[in-house]
Amino acid sequence: MSADTAIRLQPHEIALLRGGPRAAVTVAVMGLHLRGAVEAGRPRTMRASEAVTADAVPGQSPSPLPPLENAVRASLHEPCGLRTLVKRSDVRLAVALMRIPLAEAGLLRWPLLGPTRAARRHVRALREAHALPAGRHGLTDHDKLLAVALHGEAALRVLVPRFALRAGLIQRAEVAGKGLLRHSPRGGDAPFHGRSWYSCGSSGGGSD
Incomplete structure (x- = not known):
């Protein structure tokens, strides 16, 4: 099986094969966020938004x-x-229903429903065909969802770093030592003591 076969999987299905239910739900959250239907809530949470979806006419x-x-x-x-x-x-029911056609297509094993060798080859071929994007500009929503499905947190840090961090989809990056960001002053830059650090909101440019 190759990335060019007749099997056309949706991004959340690809994510399920790559990383299980958590990865699939992450792609679903990303899709809703791109539609304007989900926003970050309290720290490390997300909530439904009443905003009009992006594809509404x-x-x-x-x-x-x-x-x-x-x-x-x-x-x-x-x-x-x-x-x-x-x-x-x-959500668990929706994931369970997703698994049925994937298992029937030979991409999940019965009864444990882990990915088969064919599924792993297919995901690997897709990752080779669709590298991690360097930025979000010029990408369609489908491109973004596919990137998250294939590359997980790395794609979230590139495409929607602020939303992903505030919603708890990714962890805050720590470069200069364990606990540095946790103890840095709120609302300002941490003092520089010969070590460098960054926050994941610095990548990609612009706002989410």
Whole structure:
């Protein structure tokens, strides 16, 4: 199986094969964020937004959400973190239903539903065909979702660093030593003592 086969997987399905339910739910959250339907809530949480979705056309109903995104948005009526979100019953059901056609296609093993060799080869071929982007400019929403599906946190740091950090999808990067950012002053730069550090919001340029 190669990246050019007739099997056309959606980004959240690719993420499930690569990294399991957490990766699939992360892609669903990203998709909702790109539509304007999910925003960061309290620190390390996310919540559903009442904003009009990005693909809505005036006078027409917005396109229906994929089942996993629909379950994720419904589960975010109250802010929660990613770990809690993955365990919500509606989200777990949506992930379980995703697995059925993947297993029937020979991409998941019964009964444990881990990825098969064919699935791993397919994901590996896709990663080789779609390298981690250097920035988000010029990418379609599908390109961004595919990047997150294939490259996980590395893609989130490039594409939506501020949202991903505030929503708890990634950890704050620490370069200059354990605990440096935790003890740095709020609202200002940490003092420089011969060591360098950065926050993941510095990549990609511009706002999320």
